[in-house]
Amino acid sequence: MNFKVPRGTQDILPSESWKWQRVESIIRDVCDKYRYKEIRTPIFEQTELFQRTVGDTTDIVTKEMYTFTDRGNRSMTLRPEGTAPVVRSYVENKMFGYADQPVKLYYQGPMFRYERQQAGRYRQFVQFGVEAIGSADPAIDAEVISLAMELYKRVGLKDFKLVLNSLGDKESRTAHREALIAHFKPNIEELCGDCQARLDKNPLRILDCKVDREHPLMKSAPSLADFLNEESAAYFAQVKAYLDDVGITYELDPNLVRGLDYYNHTAFEIMSTASGFGAITTLCGGGRYNGLAEEIGGPASPGIGYGLSIERLLLAMDAEGVAFANDPELDVYIVTLEENAHRKGFKLLNELRSAGIRADMDYMDRKMKAQMKSADRFDAKAVIVIGEDEVEAGNVQLKNMADGSQEKVEDQNIVTTVQEKLK
Known part of the structure; x- marks a missing residue:
């Protein structure tokens, strides 16, 4: 019998693993400069953690999770993303009681999503992420974003851009939600089955649809920016001002919503602009998630973070022709x-x-x-x-x-x- 690597996974051989080690070394150095400390969480968690935090209408929960029943008849899931486990640990270990807030953390490890394999995307992939939990200061949003930008610069990338949006607070999102339902409902049958199922549960997810992204209804959908209340607009203005202060340029995209339900206020992506990188240009994505700690039983602990794929980072390096110098193998x-x-x-x-x-x-x-x-x-x-x-x-x-x-x-x-x- 011939055994092969499972579909959607890869062996990282010695001829390539040294590049991963270089990237990991740069990650540790950048995080050390920003005073972010490593946290390591289990590879599997209770399934309900992801259902409650990521959202039961997201593609991750409905289509992509690796879920199994353990010998104690408990439903467990291989982690599909890193934020929920980190926030769970923050709450469980009472990090909200630490004298120094926000608690600044970073993680790196394998994540698992059952999706179609394509360039730079695997069913088991390695994600690096940072989380700053415990502060609602817009300056920490800018710091988290600047850490990601610094990392890409340190590995030698030049062709990438930052894209920003604000998802607003609960009041702003509720007003936008009602406008989206009114916009899509008369012609909802023109959209895919997933969009139709999301109309009443979470219409914002419709804007994130990969099937109907070019449909005219998407292009004419109400913009969340038009529904931001005064407080949300002021918060977003401060985030942009902090980015301006440190010379980080960005583009505004009112359709940027991200694929996870826990995001609010600041949302962002870093995208490759290198020619030949591929149709899916996102390298990194994240945002603010005020309310997530409360969702899993903790006290109010506003946070912001992001995740990025190491595989896609290396793919972007290849697209730009960036290479690490290989040390002599032997003395x-x-x-x-x-x-x-x-x-x-x-x-x-x-x-x-x-x-x-x-x-x-x-x-x-x-x-x-x-x-x-x-x-x-x-x-x-x-x-x-x-x-x-x-x-x-x-x-x-x-x-x-x-x-x-x-x-x-x-x-x-x-x-x-x-x-x-x-x-």
């Missing part, structure tokens, strides 16, 4: 020519590694020529050759692979000599 390769030399080489290998030197040797009993070819493939800076004569004499031959020079080095001086050469 020293040890070539041995007979059994006693092999034992001496193995002992030396461990001494070199203990001294912080990247070293390797042959384990396939190959001839000297084949071992030297391995050293070339690994881009080794130096080669140590050990044969029967070197075992008896208590030395090795050290070859500089850059200029081909070679010298004899006594056993007791090998590690220090190699260290000096590598400098």
Whole structure:
């Protein structure tokens, strides 16, 4: 029987995993500069957590979740997004009682959604996200957005843009909801079945429909911007002012609603503008979610955050031709020519590694020529050759692979000599 990787997933091989490690290192550094601390939550949670927070009319909940019944007859779901688990942890662990608010957190890990695989989108994907919980200051909105923008700059991207909208508070959304129902209801049969089901439950989701996005009803739908009350409009104006102050440019899109029910006030996406990136240009999306903590039993704790796919970040790098410089794979390769030399080489290998030197040797009993070819493939800076004569004499031959020079080095001086050469 032939086993293959499950549909919608991928193996990240060593030839690619080092790029992921570079991105992860940049993420940690940027988050450290902004004073965001890592949080790690379980890969699965109670299904109701996502139903209550993400929304039972969203595509994620109705079509995409991986849900199973555990041995205790409890419904569990592999996490499809990161915000709900983080807010659950914030409430459960009483982080709202911390002296320093907002609590600034970041996470990174696999998420799971059963959707059609396409470029940069998988059923298991790695999401990085940040959450700032406990403050309703519009300045924290601007900080969260600036962290995302800084991350994309740090990995070397240039062709991307920030798109903003305000979803307003509950009062604004209620007024907009009534206007949407009045707009769509007379011709709702022209739209897809999902849109028809959403009309009375959550008409805002209709604007997020992928099937009918080009329908004339969408283009003429009432804009949420026209229904923002004074408080919501003032909040959004402050967010934009803070972004202006730090030189972050943005576009306004009144149709940007995001795909999760918990968003309100600020909503944003960062999109790739690189040619050839693909039809789906979103790299990152997020927004404010005041009321989410209360929804799962916690005290009022306004928050804002976002999530981004590492796969799509790497895809954007490829589209722009951005590449990380790959470090040389190896400092020293040890070539041995007979059994006693092999034992001496193995002992030396461990001494070199203990001294912080990247070293390797042959384990396939190959001839000297084949071992030297391995050293070339690994881009080794130096080669140590050990044969029967070197075992008896208590030395090795050290070859500089850059200029081909070679010298004899006594056993007791090998590690220090190699260290000096590598400098």
